[in-house]
Structure formats: structure tokens, C-alpha cells
Amino acid sequence: xxxxxxxxxxxxxxxxxxxxxxxxxxxxxxxxxxxxxxxxxxxxxxxxxxxxxxxxxxxxxxxxxxxxxxxxxxxxxxxxxxxxxxxxxxxxxxxxxxxxxxxxxxxxxxxxxxxxxxxxxxxxxxxxxxxxxxxxxxxxxxxxxxxxxxxxxxxxxxxxxxxxxxxxxxxxxxxxxxxxxxxxxxxxxxxxxxxxxxxxxxxxxxxxxxxxxxxxxxxxxxxxxxxxxxxxxxxxxxxxxxxxxxxxxxxxxxxxxxxxxxxxxxxxxxxxxxxxxxxxxxxxxxxxxxxxxxxxxxxxxxxxxxxxxxxxxxxxxxxxxxxxxxxxxxxxxxxxxxxxxxxxxxxxxxxxxxxxxxxxxxxxx
Amino acid sequence: xxxxxxxxxxxxxxxxxxxxxxxxxxxxxxxxxxxxxxxxxxxxxxxxxxxxxxxxxxxxxxxxxxxxxxxxxxxxxxxxxxxxxxxxxxxxxxxxxxxxxxxxxxxxxxxxxxxxxxxxxxxxxxxxxxxxxxxxxxxxxxxxxxxxxxxxxxxxxxxxxxxxxxxxxxxxxxxxxxxxxxxxxxxxxxxxxxxxxxxxxxxxxxxxxxxxxxxxxxxxxxxxxxxxxxxxxxxxxxxxxxxxxxxxxxxxxxxxxxxxxxxxxxxxxxxxxxxxxxxxxxxxxxxxxxxxxxxxxxxxxxxx
Numbered sequence: 001x002x003x004x005x006x007x008x009x010x011x012x013x014x015x016x017x018x019x020x021x022x023x024x025x026x027x028x029x030x031x032x033x034x035x036x037x038x039x040x041x042x043x044x045x046x047x048x049x050x051x052x053x054x055x056x057x058x059x060x061x062x063x064x065x066x067x068x069x070x071x072x073x074x075x076x077x078x079x080x081x082x083x084x085x086x087x088x089x090x091x092x093x094x095x096x097x098x099x100x101x102x103x104x105x106x107x108x109x110x111x112x113x114x115x116x117x118x119x120x121x122x123x124x125x126x127x128x129x130x131x132x133x134x135x136x137x138x139x140x141x142x143x144x145x146x147x148x149x150x151x152x153x154x155x156x157x158x159x160x161x162x163x164x165x166x167x168x169x170x171x172x173x174x175x176x177x178x179x180x181x182x183x184x185x186x187x188x189x190x191x192x193x194x195x196x197x198x199x200x201x202x203x204x205x206x207x208x209x210x211x212x213x214x215x216x217x218x219x220x221x222x223x224x225x226x227x228x229x230x231x232x233x234x235x236x237x238x239x240x241x242x243x244x245x246x247x248x249x250x251x252x253x254x255x256x257x258x259x260x261x262x263x264x265x266x267x268x269x270x271x272x273x274x275x276x277x278x279x280x281x282x283x284x285x286x287x288x289x290x291x292x293x294x295x296x297x298x299x300x301x302x303x304x305x306x307x308x309x310x311x312x313x314x315x316x317x318x319x320x321x322x323x324x325x326x327x328x329x330x331x332x333x334x335x336x337x338x339x340x341x342x343x344x345x346x347x348x349x350x351x352x353x354x355x356x357x358x359x360x361x362x363x364x365x
Numbered sequence: 366x367x368x369x370x371x372x373x374x375x376x377x378x379x380x381x382x383x384x385x386x387x388x389x390x391x392x393x394x395x396x397x398x399x400x401x402x403x404x405x406x407x408x409x410x411x412x413x414x415x416x417x418x419x420x421x422x423x424x425x426x427x428x429x430x431x432x433x434x435x436x437x438x439x440x441x442x443x444x445x446x447x448x449x450x451x452x453x454x455x456x457x458x459x460x461x462x463x464x465x466x467x468x469x470x471x472x473x474x475x476x477x478x479x480x481x482x483x484x485x486x487x488x489x490x491x492x493x494x495x496x497x498x499x500x501x502x503x504x505x506x507x508x509x510x511x512x513x514x515x516x517x518x519x520x521x522x523x524x525x526x527x528x529x530x531x532x533x534x535x536x537x538x539x540x541x542x543x544x545x546x547x548x549x550x551x552x553x554x555x556x557x558x559x560x561x562x563x564x565x566x567x568x569x570x571x572x573x574x575x576x577x578x579x580x581x582x583x584x585x586x587x588x589x590x591x592x593x594x595x596x597x598x599x600x601x602x603x604x605x606x607x608x609x610x611x612x613x614x615x616x617x618x619x620x621x622x623x624x625x626x627x628x629x630x631x632x633x634x635x636x637x638x639x640x641x642x643x644x645x646x647x648x649x650x651x652x653x654x655x656x657x658x659x660x661x662x663x664x665x666x667x668x669x
Contacts, residue, residue, distance in 0.1 A: 054566055058557065089568035096566075101559040106581045115577070116567045167567055 002029035002318055003072060003207050004053070004175055010066030011045070011052050011231075018280045022048040024231035025067065027306075029317040032174065033205045035198075037218030037239070039254070040228035043276055046211045049228075050177045054094055055084045072174060090120040093168035095197075097180040099160035103152035109136075109163055110148040116167050135166040139196060158189035162196065169200055176201060176208045182217060194221060215258055219243060224322055227251050230277050230287035233306055237324040246337050247309050247326040249292045256340040270340040286329070290352070294330045294342050297350040304329050391662035398658020404651025408644075412466035420446075421457040423464040424616045429455060440627070440634035449640045453626065461618035462640050468612075468619050469648060472529055473598040476536035480598075481591050483537060484544025491545065492552025492583075493575055503549065506542040514539040514597075515604055522605060527613045536601045540594050547590055551583025558582075585663045592656035596649040603645050620645050 011023035023045040030036050038046045051057050052064050055076060069076040072091060076084070088094075096102045104112060113132035117123060123131070129148070136144035139162040152160060161181060168176055178197060182190035198221055201208045210221055218225055218239065225242045227235040227250065235248040246252045253272040274291040277283070286292070289299040308315060309324045309331065316323050336343050392398050411418060421427065429441055429451070441451040449458035487506065491499040509517065521535035555561060556579065564578055605611060606621025615622075620641040627637035 056562060056565060085565075085568050085570065087568070088566055094563075094566040096559060096563055098559060102563040104560040104564065104578050104582070107577065111577075112564075115564075115569055115573065119568045119570060119573075164563070170567075 003032045003034075004030040005070040006049070006053065006067070007070075008067035009049065009052060009064065009069065011048050011057065012063055012065050013061045014063065015061055019282075021279045021282060022062075022231055023052065024283055026228070026231070026233055027067075028226055028233065028236065030175070030207050030209065031318040032207055033201075034224070034318060035201065035208045035210060035222045037222035037225040038209060038211045038228055039213065039215060039218055039225055041213055041276065043279070044228045045231040046213075046228055047179050050094065050179055050209060050211055054088060054092060054177065055079070055081075056088075056094075086120070089116055089168075089173065090171045091173050092175040092177070093171075093173040095161070095164050095168050095176065095178040095181045098184045099157050099164055100184065102164055103155075103160055105152055108149055108151055109155075113148070113163075113167055113170065116170050120171050131170070132166075135170055136163070138200070139163070139166045141166075157185055158193060161185060161189075161193050165193070165197060165200065169204065169206070172204050172206070174207060176206050177211070178208060179211045180213070181210075183212070183214070190217075197221070215254060223320060224318075227254070230279065230283065232283075232287060232303070232327065234288065234328070235326045236306065236322070237309075237326075238320055238322055241324050245309070245324070245334060247324065247331045248288075248328050249294045249332055250288050252332050252337045252340060253291075255337075286327075293349050294328075294332055294336075295349045296330050297353070298329050299350065300353050302329075303327070388659075388662045392658055395658040395662060397654045398662070401651045401654025401656075401658060404647050405655060408466055408648040408651055409470060411463055412470040415463050415467050419457075419460040419463040420448075421460040423456065423460045423618045425457075426455045427451060427457060440630055440637055442634070443636055450634065450636045452623070452637055453630070458637060458640060461623060462620070462644050464618040465620045465623065465641065465644060466648070468529065468617065469599050469602060469645075472533050472536070472602045473595055473648075475533045476598045476602070477540060477591055477594050479533065479537035480540035480594065481544050481587065484541035484546075485548050485587065487541070488545035488548030489552065489575075489580070492549040492556070493579075495553075499549070502545070506545050509538070509542040510546075515601060518601055518605055519608065519610060522610045527610055529612050529617070532602055532605055532610070532612075535605070536598050539601065540598065543590060543594070544587060547586050548583055551586060552579055555579045555582050589656055589660040589663065592652055592659055596652035596656065599645065599649050599652070 006029070007027045009023055009026045013020040013022055026045070026049055028036070038049065040046050048057070048062070051062070053069055053071070053076065057064070064077060067077075071087075079087070103109075110129065110132060113135065114125065114128040117128040117131055121128075132148060133144045136147060141147055141159060141162055147155075152163075155163065161184075165181075181197065182193050185193060194217060197208070197210075200206070210218060212218055222239050224236070224238050226233045227242070227248060229250050235242065235246070235251050237245075237247075242251065243255070246255055250272070253270070256270040257272060259269060272291055277287050277290065283303065285301050286295070286299045286303050289295045292299065304327045306325045306327045309326050313323055315325070332342070342349075427447065429439070430444055433441065439451050439453040439455050441447070441455070443450040443458075447457050447459065449462060452458055452461070487502050491502040512520075517539045518532075518535040521538055522531050525531040525534065561574065561578055564574055569578070602619075603621030603624070606619045606623075607625050608621075609625060611617070611619045611622035611625075623641045624638060627634065627641075631638060
């Protein structure tokens with residue numbers, strides 16, 4: 001029984017400009033103590049998925065319109081707001097992207113940490129304060145007794161993110177969701193914060209979901225990776241396997257658009273052409289088809305389900321032996337993945353069917 | 366993780382002053398605001414120390430100057446015993462201006478405090494509850510804002526009858542919609558902020574979220590607006606007095622009422638207009654300058 005089990009999650013935003021199809025049926029499991037990376041470009045539904053799990057979607061626009069989320073044996077989507085509030089912080093916590101705006105500017109660090117602890121534990125101010133000092137020491141903030149009385153604006157970005165981590169881990173939750181925790185930080189601070197996160201989650205046995213668009217970040221931090229595109233998981237695999245054998249054209253594209261220090265002189269980066277699909281339209285076919293070099297005629301009409309790369313393999317969803325799965329009609333071969341483009345003799349990406357062609361004329365050059 | 370410790374330790378601990386401490390220091394560097402402080406100091410000081418400052422009794426009638434022809438009536442021009450002259454009945458104008466500060470301060474402050482409470486209450490409900498309650502309350506606010514303030518105040522005084530408490534209520538009600546709208550807008554913006562989301566993500570209870578996180582962060586515009594509203598409240602009170610809706614007891618030294626009583630002698634006794642008018646200007650300008658200064662010093666974007 002997995003700690004977290006997301007099944008067929010659908011999230012839509014009802015706005016004045018129409019419905020945004022943010023998450024279109026996402027399923028994944030997470031075991032206790034596991035670290036899962038969710039990778040994808042902006043707007044692919046990474047953050048929305050995590051906010052949906054926490055039941056913190058902006059109301060009234062954001063709605064969970066399908067699927068289920070089971071956490072620790074409980075159906076989260078059936079929980080009342082009061083039950084969710086009990087669980088947030090105690091059982092599940094979240095770290096946000098921008099530490100500069102995630103702390104209340106008018107309250108001291110002490111007030112914010114103490115209130116987090118007291119929201120869940122019946123402890124006196126002194127005891128909560130002592131715990132806060134302990135936590136600040138753990139996350140590596142010097143002179144915690146003095147710093148506790150400081151206001152957020154007296155902290156640097158990296159230190160604020162340390163405080164956020166301390167608050168998120170204050171009650172030793174079972175699940176920690178880190179939504180781009182290092183995006184707003186300097187590169188040198190990024191490494192420190194990531195190392196801290198990894199050390200603490202390992203020590204406490206906290207399961208973590210690390211959301212990022214930075215493949216370098218997930219490579220060293222996670223055991224498994226889900227690659228998301230346009231509200232779908234397009235590829236799921238153990239980290240090493242994903243980097244060794246990327247099997248979705250989008251994953252291949254992502255890997256080829258990162259500059260590498262060990263690249264051969266003169267080797268070119270291959271960008272992914274085009275832009276993500278307009279999510280105001282209900283998706284038809286594979287969402288990546290318009291940008292894909294490997295597409296077949298089928299790709300325009302049917303969206304392939306997430307299936308094992310090695311056919312007929314029994315699907316394992318969690319742990320280091322998780323099945324490598326991909327949602328693709330025409331997976332790139334290892335050779336093609338290495339080259340970053342189709343190598344088959346005479347292969348041409350299927351042109352869009354005439355019905356979609358007119359609509360896509362603007363998007364696809 | 367030695368490198369991390371070094372990088373963090375370099376940030377020297379600094380005394381916690383907080384946002385308000387910083388704002389206060391910025392305010393003290395703002396010259397117009399300091400001038401506002403001086404004006405307000407004169408105004409409030411006069412009101413508080415009125416019995417010590419005023420040489421006479423504000424209600425007593427004093428004899429005309431000895432050189433006045435027999436049978437002459439007031440007003441009488443300023444002379445050493447009566448620095449600002451005497452009014453129609455022979456009362457000491459200086460004493461009445463001094464005691465008038467008490468009335469203006471009391472009614473002005475009372476109406477703004479009452480207005481902030483009333484408007485704040487409505488705005489907090491609208492901003493926190495949202496939905497239908499928000500819609501209904503804000504439409505009421507829109508209607509109140511559509512009526513010119515002084516007209517609304519006249520209507521309320523006419524309805525409640527004349528008197529200082531009634532004037533206080535009237536001016537409070539005309540001011541309240543502004544505060545309601547400000548607080549609601551602030552709360553709505555802050556509800557979507559990252560730190561509220563972060564606080565929710567660790568399970569901070571709703572009540573605490575509203576009282577400790579959202580309200581304090583939406584108070585700055587209210588403080589600025591309240592200071593500026595004090596200026597308009599003083600003018601509104603004087604305006605009501607000038608229009609004959611001041612306190613019914615003619616002995617009450619209310620600046621606006623004093624102006625009305627003196628308009629008949631504008632040419633003969635301009636001093637009866639000048640001094641109460643000057644008092645109104647000093648107090649109103651004082652709060653205006655301070656309000657503008659506060660707005661600048663509390664705005665983090667203008668941080669120097």
C-alpha cells in the first residue's frame with residue numbers, strides 16, 4: 001500500500017476566458033520515504049497537481065473534476081476542510097518556489113514557527129520556542145536564539161528557504177512537496193538547500209515530491225521521475241533509467257536542450273520547436289504531436305496511455321524497481337534518443353490531418 | 366556543509382526594528398510630515414490644555430472696550446485683554462477658538478474611529494466571506510459612496526436631530542464606505558498571497574489566518590486613509606456647523622458655527638472670520654501633511 005496514491009486526477013480551472021485543462025488524468029504512487037521528481041516546463045500541471053493533493057487550489061476557479069487522491073489510507077478528496085487543515089503541516093507539508101514572498105512580512109520568524117507548531121501540538125510558548133530554535137539549528141541558521149526574533153526581510157533568500165524548510169518539517173510530516181524550492185535562489189545556494197532537503201528527508205524518512213523544471217536538480221535528488229507535459233504524465237521511470245533510456249520524444253527533447261560540461265566541442269543543442277498547446281482546448285490526440293519529430297498519423301487522433309516500455313511487463317508503480325513506462329505511439333530508439341532526432345530511413349513526421357491543420361497553422365511553422 | 370555555514374554567518378545580526386520601526390524613521394526624515402506633526406501638536410495641545418491657555422470663560426459675556434460709544438454692540442476688535450476680539454455678544458473670541466479645538470478634536474477623532482470600526486467591520490466581512498455577502502455589502506457601499514459626503518451628513522443630522530453625537534455619527538457614516546472598500550480590497554489581494562498559501566499549507570487555523578496574517582497586512586492603507594480622513598472630518602464638522610447644523614446650544618464654541626455667526630460682519634469684523642478659519646486650516650492641513658507622509662513612509666516601494 002503506497003503512502004500516496006493519485007489516480008486519474010483531473011483538475012480544471014473555470015475562468016472567464018473558458019476552461020483551462022490543467023491536469024488531464026494523472027496517476028502515480030509514492031511509497032514512504034521515497035523521493036519522486038516531477039519534471040516539465042511551465043504550465044504543464046506540476047504545481048497544480050501538488051496543490052490539488054494538498055487541496056489548496058485557488059477557489060473558486062480551480063476544481064478537481066475527476067480521479068482520486070489517497071494518502072495514508074484516507075481519501076483526501078472526501079476530507080472536509082477542517083480535516084485537511086489538521087493534516088496539513090502535521091502529515092503533509094509544502095515548500096514553495098519563492099521564499100521572498102512565502103513568509104509573512106509583519107510577523108517575526110518566531111511567531112510564524114511557533115504558530116505552525118501550536119496549530120497541531122498543544123504545547124506552551126516556551127516549549128514551541130525551544131522546538132523552533134532546535135529546528136533553526138538543524139537547517140543551519142547560526143545564532144537561532146537571536147534570529148528567531150528577526151523579521152523575514154532581515155533574512156537572505158537562501159536563509160528564508162531554510163526557514164521554510166524548518167517550518168515544513170517542524171512536525172515531521174510523512175509527505176513533503178517541494179514546488180521548485182530552489183528556482184528563486186542563486187546557484188551556489190541552490191546546492192546547499194538541495195543538500196539540506198535531501199539530508200533531512202532521508203533522516204526523518206519523509207517521502208518527498210520534488211517539482212522542478214531543472215533536470216539537473218532531480219538527477220541527484222530523486223529515485224524516480226515523472227515527466228509531465230500539458231497535464232499528462234508522458235514518461236515515468238526510475239531516475240537512472242530515465243536518463244539512460246529516455247523513451248518519450250519530449251524527454252529526449254528536454255535532455256537535448258540542456259548544455260553539458262562534457263559535451264563534445266561544436267555539439268549543438270537541439271531546442272524543442274513550437275510552444276505547449278493551448279490548454280483552453282480539450283485535448284485531442286497526443287498533446288506533444290504538434291512539436292514531435294517522431295509523430296505518426298495516429299498521434300493526431302489518439303492519445304496513447306502510459307504503458308511499459310518493455311511490453312508485457314508487470315507494472316510496478318513504486319520503488320527502485322518501478323516499471324519504466326511511456327505514453328508514446330512511436331518511441332525513439334536508444335540511438336535516436338542519443339542523436340535527438342529520428343534516424344529511420346525516409347521517416348517523415350506525419351502531417352496534421354486536414355481538420356486540425358488549419359487550426360495548427362499558427363502554431364506549427 | 367562548511368561552505369553553507371560560512372555563507373550564512375556573513376549576514377550580521379541586526380537589531381530587529383521591523384516594518385513599523387523602519388517606517389517611523391522614514392517618517393521622521395520627511396519634512397512636510399514633520400510640519401504636519403507640528404500643526405497637529407499645536408491643535409491637540411490647544412485642545413488638551415484649553416483651560417490653561419484660555420484667558421477667559423468661553424461662555425461669559427464681557428463688557429465692551431472702555432472707548433466704545435455707549436449703546437454700541439459687538440463685535441469689538443482685538444485689544445490686549447481680548448487678543449482676537451469679542452463677538453456679537455461680547456464673548457472672548459480667543460477663548461472660544463481655543464475651546465473650539467476641543468470640539469473639533471473630539472468630534473473629528475470620534476467620527477474617524479467610529480467610521481474605521483464600522484467600515485472595517487463591513488470590509489472585513491466582505492473580504493473574508495466573499496461570494497454573496499461580499500456582493501450585497503459592496504453594493505450598499507457603492508450606494509453610500511455615490512451620495513456626496515456632505516449631503517449624506519446633512520441628511521443624517523436632519524434625521525437624527527442636531528447635536529455633537531449626531532454630527533459624529535453623520536461624519537462617521539460618510540467616511541465608513543471608504544474604509545470598507547479599502548479593507549476589502551486589501552484582504553482580497555492578500556488572500557491570494559504566497560504567505561497566506563504557505564501558512565495554509567502548514568495548517569494555520571482560519572481565524573488566526575484572518576486575524577494575524579491578513580488583517581495586519583491590510584492595515585497600512587487604512588492608517589493612511591484614517592489620517593487623511595481626520596482632515597476631512599474636521600472640515601465636514603465645521604461645514605455642518607457653518608450650514609446651521611452645528612450643536613443646538615449656541616454657547617458651544619464650534620468653529621463652523623462661529624463662522625456662520627460672523628458672516629454678517631465680514632467687513633466690520635474680519636477677525637471673527639480669520640481666526641476660526643485659520644484654526645480649521647491648521648488642523649486640517651496638519652493631518653493632510655501627516656497622512657501624505659505616512660503614505661510615503663509606509664509604502665515599501667518608495668524605500669530609500
